Each structure stands twice: as C-alpha cells, then as structure tokens.
Amino acid sequence: MKTVAFLGMGVMGSAMAGNLAKAGYQVNIWNRNPDRSEIKQATERGAAWCSTIATAVKPAQVIFICVGNGKDVEEVLFTHQGVVDAIAPGSVVVDCSTIGVVSAQAIGNRLQSYGIDFCDAPVSGGDIGARAGTLTFMVGGSPELYNRILPLLQAMGKNIFHCGPIGSGQAVKLCNQILVSHYMMGICEAMTLAEHLAVAPQLVVDVCGSGAAASWALTNLGMKVAQGDFTPGFMIKHMLKDLNLVTAAQGELNLPGTKLVTELFTAVANLPQGAEQGTQAMVRFYGK
Amino acid sequence: MKTVAFLGMGVMGSAMAGNLAKAGYQVNIWNRNPDRSEIKQATERGAAWCSTIATAVKPAQVIFICVGNGKDVEEVLFTHQGVVDAIAPGSVVVDCSTIGVVSAQAIGNRLQSYGIDFCDAPVSGGDIGARAGTLTFMVGGSPELYNRILPLLQAMGKNIFHCGPIGSGQAVKLCNQILVSHYMMGICEAMTLAEHLAVAPQLVVDVCGSGAAASWALTNLGMKVAQGDFTPGFMIKHMLKDLNLVTAAQGELNLPGTKLVTELFTAVANLPQGAEQGTQAMVRFYGK
Numbered sequence: 001m002k003t004v005a006f007l008g009m010g011v012m013g014s015a016m017a018g019n020l021a022k023a024g025y026q027v028n029i030w031n032r033n034p035d036r037s038e039i040k041q042a043t044e045r046g047a048a049w050c051s052t053i054a055t056a057v058k059p060a061q062v063i064f065i066c067v068g069n070g071k072d073v074e075e076v077l078f079t080h081q082g083v084v085d086a087i088a089p090g091s092v093v094v095d096c097s098t099i100g101v102v103s104a105q106a107i108g109n110r111l112q113s114y115g116i117d118f119c120d121a122p123v124s125g126g127d128i129g130a131r132a133g134t135l136t137f138m139v140g141g142s143p144e145l146y147n148r149i150l151p152l153l154q155a156m157g158k159n160i161f162h163c164g165p166i167g168s169g170q171a172v173k174l175c176n177q178i179l180v181s182h183y184m185m186g187i188c189e190a191m192t193l194a195e196h197l198a199v200a201p202q203l204v205v206d207v208c209g210s211g212a213a214a215s216w217a218l219t220n221l222g223m224k225v226a227q228g229d230f231t232p233g234f235m236i237k238h239m240l241k242d243l244n245l246v247t248a249a250q251g252e253l254n255l256p257g258t259k260l261v262t263e264l265f266t267a268v269a270n271l272p273q274g275a276e277q278g279t280q281a282m283v284r285f286y287g288k
Numbered sequence: 289m290k291t292v293a294f295l296g297m298g299v300m301g302s303a304m305a306g307n308l309a310k311a312g313y314q315v316n317i318w319n320r321n322p323d324r325s326e327i328k329q330a331t332e333r334g335a336a337w338c339s340t341i342a343t344a345v346k347p348a349q350v351i352f353i354c355v356g357n358g359k360d361v362e363e364v365l366f367t368h369q370g371v372v373d374a375i376a377p378g379s380v381v382v383d384c385s386t387i388g389v390v391s392a393q394a395i396g397n398r399l400q401s402y403g404i405d406f407c408d409a410p411v412s413g414g415d416i417g418a419r420a421g422t423l424t425f426m427v428g429g430s431p432e433l434y435n436r437i438l439p440l441l442q443a444m445g446k447n448i449f450h451c452g453p454i455g456s457g458q459a460v461k462l463c464n465q466i467l468v469s470h471y472m473m474g475i476c477e478a479m480t481l482a483e484h485l486a487v488a489p490q491l492v493v494d495v496c497g498s499g500a501a502a503s504w505a506l507t508n509l510g511m512k513v514a515q516g517d518f519t520p521g522f523m524i525k526h527m528l529k530d531l532n533l534v535t536a537a538q539g540e541l542n543l544p545g546t547k548l549v550t551e552l553f554t555a556v557a558n559l560p561q562g563a564e565q566g567t568q569a570m571v572r573f574y575g576k
Contacts, residue, residue, distance in 0.1 A: 101485060124499045136499045159498040163491055171485040175478040175492045179501035182477070185545040186470025190463040193534065196541055197389060197459040203451055204463045210447040211412045211424045212522075213467035215503035234500075246481065253484055254574070257473040260548055286542070 003028065004152065005060035006042070007053060007076050007083070008097070012123065013066035014038035015130035016096070016156045018045035020064075023155035028056035041131075054086035062149060063087065066096040069241060070103030077107065084114050092117040094149055096137075100174070100245035101167040104140065108166035119145050120166060122173040123157065126233050134158040138176075140169035174249055177242040180279070181261040183217040184225075188283040191226045201226030224280045228288055232278035236269050239279050291316065292440065293348035294330070295341065295364050295371070296385070300411065301354035302326035303418035304384070304444045308352075309334035311443035316344035329419075342374035350437060351375065354384040357529060358391030365395065372402050380405040382437055384425075388462070388533035389455040392428065396454035407433050408454060410461040411445065414521050422446040426464075428457035462537055465530040468567070469549040471505040472513075476571040479514045489514030512568045516576055520566035524557050527567050 002025050006017035009031035018041050021027040027047040031039060034051065043049055050056035053076065057063055063083055065073055073095055077083045083093065093116055095104070104120040111118045119141025129135045135157035139146050146162045153160045163172045194204050205222040208214070224230070243262045246255070264285045269275040271284055290313050294305035297319035306329050309315040315335040319327060322339065331337055338344035341364065345351055351371055353361055361383055365371045371381065381404055383392065392408040399406040407429025417423045423445035427434050434450045441448045451460045482492050493510040496502070512518070531550045534543070552573045557563040559572055 124501075126500070129499075136495065138495055159495070161491065161495045163487065163495070168485070168487055171482065171487045172491055172495050174485075175482050175487065176496045176499070176501050178478040178481060179474045179496055179503075179506065182470050182474025182545075183501070183503065186467045186474075189470070189543045189545050190466040192541060192543065193466060193538060194459065194463050196539065197456070197462075197537060199451065199456055199459045199463065203449065203460055207424065207426055207447070207449045207451070207460050208464045208467055211417075211464070212414070212504055212508075213412075213464050213471070215467075215471065215505070216500055217503070218467065220500075249485060250481060251484065253480060255477045255480065256548060256552070257470075257477050257545075260544060264544070 002026065002061055003059045005030070005056040005063045006047070007056065007063065007065045008067040009036055009039045009042060010066065011038055011127045012096070012130045014041040015127065016064070016066065016135070017042040017047045019133045019156045020152065021046035025152070025155070028060060030056040052081065053083060054081055057083050057086040058088060060088070061091050062152060063091060063093045064096060065093065068097065070099035070107070073097055073099055073103070073107060078110070084116065087116060089115070092119070092145060092149070094119055094121050096121050096123055098122045098173055098242055098245065099170065101170045101249045104170045105167040117142070117145050118166060119149070120169040121153065122169050124173065124176055125157070128233070137161065138163050138169035138172040140164055140166045140171070171249070174242065174246050177239065178246060178258055180217060181239065181243065181265070182257055183215055184221070184279050184282050185261050185264065187218055187222055187225050188286055191222065191283065192286040195226070221280045224278070225283045228283070230277035230281040232276065234279050235276055236265050236279055236281060237275040240265050240269060290314070290349055291347045293318070293344040293351045294335070295344065295351065295353045296355040297324055297327045297330060298354065299326055299415045300384070300418045302329040303415065304352070304354065304423070305330040305335050306333035307421045307444045308440065313440070313443070316348060318344040340369065341371060342369055345371050345374040346376060348376070349379050350440060351379060351381045352384060353381065356385065358387035358395070361385055361387055361391070361395060366398070372399070372404065375404060377403070380407070380433060380437070382407055382409050384409050384411055386410045386461055386530055386533065387458065389458045389537045392458045393455040405430070405433050406454060407437070408457040409441065410457050412461065412464055413445070416521070425449065426451050426457035426460040428452055428454045428459070459537070462530065462534050465527065466534060466546055468505060469527065469531065469553070470545055471503055472509070472567050472570050473549050473552065475506055475510055475513050476574055479510065479571065480574040483514070509568045512566070513571045516571070518565035518569040520564065522567050523564055524553050524567055524569060525563040528553050528557060
C-alpha cells in the first residue's frame, strides 16, 4: 500500500487527508499545533498521527503540504528537522497551499537542488468541497509528476487540471480569486441598489440568475449578501492574502478592479469581526 | 383574434414582433425610420407594416414599445399623432425599452392622467434571445395587468417575472447590468493576468468555470475576451446608457465598482470602433 504524508491539519488539510485514508492509502499526518480540533477528522477516517515531520515523511512516497503562506511552506520543508532532512530518495512534494507564483517557483528550484520533485496544486471548493472530496485541483509541474499523483488527487477532488509547469497552478488560482472577488463586488452593489429601490433580493437572484448574469456566486451567496449572513465559507482575511499574491504576481500590469476589491475587503477586515467573516461580508462596506 | 401594436423595429423589436405574429396575433408594426432592414424580420413572419402610429395603434388592445431611451418613449407616446391620440379606451401600453426607474414611473403617472394602464417590461437575453423567443422579461405594474399581458410575453420570452409596481422591472434590469459589468471586469482582469503569467486562457475558462467562479459570462465571453473577438452581443454604448440610468437611480448610494466599470467602458467607447463593440471589448482598456 502506498504511504503518503500530509502536513498541515487545518480545515482543508484534515478533510483532504481523511479522504486519502478513506480511499485506502496509509496516511501519516502532522501539524505544527498538535491540539487542533480538526485533526480528528483525519484520524477518525484512518490517518495516523505523527508527532514529528520526520516520522510522517520517512516512509512516504508522496508528501502533501497544506499550510498558510509561502513562508510556512518553506518552514515545513527546509528548517531543521523539516521535510528535506527526512524525505526518502525518489519521493515527491505536492503543495496544496495558495502561495503565489513566485514562491512556488522558488520552492520548486530549491527542492530541485536537493533532487526532490515538486508540484504546486492549490485547490478551490472550500471546506465543503474538501469534506465531500469534490475539490478542484490546479496543478503546476511536469506531466510525469502530474500523472503520478493523479490517483491521489482523485481521492480528494472531482475536477483535476494540469495547468503547465511549476507555478501555473498558482497562476490559475489567482485568476480564480480575481473572478470571484469581482463577482462579489457586483453582487454587493446590485443588492445595495435593489434595497434602495425596494426590490426583493430574491427577485435579483431569480431573475438575474436566469440569464446573462447567472453565476455560482449569485445563486449561492446572493441571499447571504442581502440577509447579512456573514458566516464564512471563505474568510475575508484569506481572500486578502490571495489578492496580495495577485499584486506580487502582476508586475507592471494595471488592474484597477482588483485594486478596488482589495480596498473594499481591507475596509471590511478592519471592521469588528470583519477579517473572519465570509467574503460576502464585503457588503458591510455599503452600510449593511 | 387579439390585435397588438409594436412600435420600434430595432434588432430587438423586430424579432419580438415577429414572434408575436408567428404565435397567431395580428401585429401592427411601426418604426420612425421605415427603411430599417430589420423590419422584414417581422413582416416575413406575418406582421403588418403601418406607416403611422395611429393606424398601428387604433385597432390594438395592447401597444408594445421597444425604442432607445426615456425621451424616445415619451416622443412615441405623447407627441402630436402619438399613441395617446389614437389609443382605444381600455387598451394598455407595455414598454420594453430600458429607460430607468424614474422615467418609467413618470411615464406611468402621465399615462394614468389619460386613463391608460402602463407597465415597464425591459428584457434581457440580447438579439439571440429575441429571435429564439427565449427572452427574460422583468415586469413592473399591477398584478392584473401582468396577468393580462402574460400570454403575449410568453410568445416572446421564456422567463417572465413580475417584479412589483411600475418601475420595478427597470430596477431589476439595472441590478442585472451592474452584475454583468462587474463580471466582465473580473474576466478582463483575470485574462490579462493569465496572459502575463503565460497561462492558456481556455484553462481559466475550464478550471474557474468548474467551481465558485462559474458564470454564464465566463463560459460564453471568456474566450472572446482572450482572443480579442469584439463582435457585439451587447454593445458598449448601450451598456453605458444603462449604467447612466444606474447613476440616476442610485441617489446618495456610493457604488465604487459601478463607477469604475463605467469609467472603463467610457475609455473603450472613446477608442476607434469601441462604442459599437461588444462589452467584452472592455479588455482593450488593459492593452489588448
């Protein structure tokens, strides 16, 4: 049986590791904070807790990482008693964190100097998709590596895409975040105008959702925007992290819409509880 | 057999009148410019050309209008030898133009002083939807009037919504235009970043279209944005007209996204051919 390590037991990682274990893989899990409540999501499905990175990684052919930002990934990989100290020859590293194009390429280069293959494989679909095993994976890396890890990804996701060389999974993920941020701004402004004009928000969802304005976001988040239900699917602080990665990747490009959505999310993140609310809380900028 | 008048034989009106005629109604059509090539779309399906508003309107129980802006509607209705001079008692006026909330309410009030019932019924779905009879209608007016004209609308559209009192059809249409404008800005910025990062645009359409960024706009206009195919579905000059109606309706509301998309569309409208290109030509702002 194939052994994999999964490092990072947040909301996403613990659910993903659980699905790998359920699919029959030997899954060794580790987390910086061993007391995190999500860990039992993975152990209950058969994953094995390891108290050090080394014990998790040594017997594994594939090492998954799902942590916060590029610095966190580097810490797990390269610090004393990190992945590179324990990894077996021929094993590969797959990073599912959203860390941006530049970081992914730098990490890929650095791992190559150790003789370790790497691919970036950020996801979308949120905690619901992670638990249900319906995530979208955007994979950047060699075709050979992609084919090698594909069965593992299929145990955790539904839509798996090979996007190109290392960093291109991150690139597509950033495009995705640009799209959903703009959709959210449109929904917030449409709902704000609807309220001002005494139109029922459900009408905007139903009518506009039946034509050229149809979107997953309008159908699934439109009423939450209108009703002020800010329970997070995806938190504003995480979206801001991703939008800052866009800024780092865009170079000289002028993207005024992305600049504006970043300003609006920042304004709401500075309101009480704002940073931990779902992206639909952007509507608080409009006085909701 | 019920007789209707249809005033305004543009791309939309001629196709809509043709579908009414095909459905078995006696349709009297009129247009300010009698030489417009679209008129034969209606006459070929059985509509009867009338050289004056009076001859079209006199025998009709329902008078449809589909022209440009609120001033055009008022001209057709209230000038010498306009609709109010010819309309039979008990007949009603249905305006399918996008003229904004304030204009629709003012026209409704003015027609009421003549004892004429009115509803606003702007559409979405474009020329394709108009020809196929699959338009979305957003109707503002009394429930009685809505029920009375519903069979006629069903001959021209697929999704018919009663939105509330006079003006509320316009209100929902303006919300729709806010949504699609923001979606377009997101698509343009995502495609601009994708090109900068050497990601194939089809990947953005496929990958992002499979998750939380899924939208009709991304699926149908994403590749046009990337390939610079600016053939109009909906022209930028018409979108700018609608966004100006949003400005008129929003009062004191602060809608920075709508302000920004208006600026971008205006910039492209000032480029060669820009005003007559489809809304996806917004990407020209980004140097395409």
